[in-house]
Amino acid sequence: MMNASPDSQPTPIDVRGLVYERRDERVFGPLDFTVEARTIALVEGDNGSGKTTLLRVIAGLLRASAGEARVFGSAPGSDEARAGTASLGHLLGLKGDLTPRENLHLGMGLYGCKPGEDPDAMLCRVGLEGFGDEPVRTLSAGQKKRTALARLALLPARLWLLDEPYANLDRHGIALVNDLLAVHAAAGGAALVTSHGAVSFHQGVACTIRLTP
């Protein structure tokens, strides 16, 4: 990631002096970092250090108290920023009464679909073959997570904001996340990933942002 990317696309994440305060108490910051294309950035910190809050600020769900964040050159939450971003939060946003396949189709209807991807093939890829038509609420926590990962990988977004993607996953699941991240980065994508540090992370991480409470 040292060499400047030749394409003139704006930087996925550019953060300058970013501060977030909740009820006048500082949650994190001031932070300065950039996440270039083809890069995976890891946000590390203990519980309560503001990892989730940072992701929500960059997604545009929360408004920064000071400083500036730019997502693809635009303000977080703007049309341009949202068009290139996909998130995975603590709450997966899956509808329990729908099947994984229906949830994937819903995600594609709202976010669009990466060309050449197919929901059924993606379900197999994340290890959910045979579960495509079960209601999501009957699946285990790990299987729900895999469904959400399948949805994420289908979307055309170039920036991923992943909040604790390794939670609830077994060893194979962790390998799957690393695999999806590697493919995403190789295809020119960028990702901001939080972790409380308990998981050994794969070697594709280009930079680490450490949050201290």
Place this chain on the structure above:
Amino acid sequence: MNAIKLWYHKLGSPPYFYVFAGYIQPWLWTIAAVLAVAGLYGGLVLAPADYQQGDAFRIIFVHVPAAWMSLFIYGVMAVSAFIAVIWRPKMAEVLAMESAPIGAAFTLIALVTGSLWGRPTWGTYWTWDARLTSELVLLFIYLGVIGLYHAFEDPRQGARAASFLAMVGAVNLPIVHYSVVWWNTLHQGTTVRYFGPSSIAPSMLWPLLAMTIAAKFYYGASLMQRSRVSLLSLERGKDWVADIVRGEPTHG
């Protein structure tokens, strides 16, 4: 123009507002009290009894200012709410949210005095008169704003949500009034003339004006006091509040 802008920005800063409000507050209280005493003396003692209603009409010296204030405060609240939603300054949120209980109180006073006046005049405490009904709906809107504000854990978020509701209510108020008037004529209900200030003797007019202005100043004073308390609570983590708590002389 620049001086006004500067003043606006200065007042927008909580510590400055706190000092400013503390400084003008006694003056507002004093003016309100003097005007209210004069207005009440003029209205209850000096003004002659009405040849039709006797002494019952004297309640207008409380009722009419309260009814006017209930709308005036809603207007102030809606404007600060609009500013709070669009530009999010903390002071606009505070002013909008601290206006709501005062406005609700004036609305309640207008309702109670209106029905007290209705008893000797109409023979009943309550009729579904267009103005009384509109006033009742206004009270509900105020209560909704106050309720929504307190339903959030984060007071600033609650203030923004309640401000938005106040804006929706501002759009709704004229519609309510129009529809209630229409409803009233449709059901050919009470055609009793409400207090029409069409012809009013000067001996009644000046106490009424004095009471109206007194109510405005009371609102101002009460708003300043409430806002100061609210600011102390909202900004409790800040240094300037800590200075005040330690008793250092920030207060003017």
Place this chain on the structure above:
Amino acid sequence: MAAAFRAMLQRDLLLAWRRRGDALLPVLYAVMVATLFPFALGPEHTLLARISGGVVLVTVLLSMLLSLDAVFRGDLEDGALEYLVLAPQPLALLVAARMLAYWLVTALPLIAVAPLLAYMLGLEGPAQPVLLLALLLATPLLALIGSVLTALTVGTRRSGMLLALMLLPLAVPIVIFAAGAVGAAQQGLPWVAPVAWLAAALALAVVLAPLACATALRIALDS
């Protein structure tokens, strides 16, 4: 954009279909409330006939009020609401799809059962179609206005009573005009004017309410 609207509508209709028993509850509630009136007031035909239109309208309003509270609650609890807000689509469009689905699932059954309730209370003749027309205009209006208020309460824990307090003042003109139209038709008076007002208000609400609802959702989620 049309695809997103369709996906959202399809999602909500599918979810409602998977829980189709729930759609019956507001209808049952309305039937129960309307049945209580004769017991409270006595079975005298002229009295019941005179209040029938208003009773049915208020009953429908209360049923909708009960179900409105849940409009965004499910999506808030499983996190789907955030994915809707973050989707690269106009949030107002998704909200509009949500409210259309809500109206189809909740209000249409109520409208279907309303003439029956009105008839049982003694509403007859030309007032029946006017009641239907008034309901067809008033229920989407209530759903749209209710969606804005429900969005505002999304960030609060207990919202049922609060929603009632917030919605009732806004519902006053709707009830007045809808019941006024039915009452006028019962007396053989012209009823077009109040219905036209309802239609005008609905046209305005269809445009403005989804935008207001989207703003309200953003306010309620930003903590």
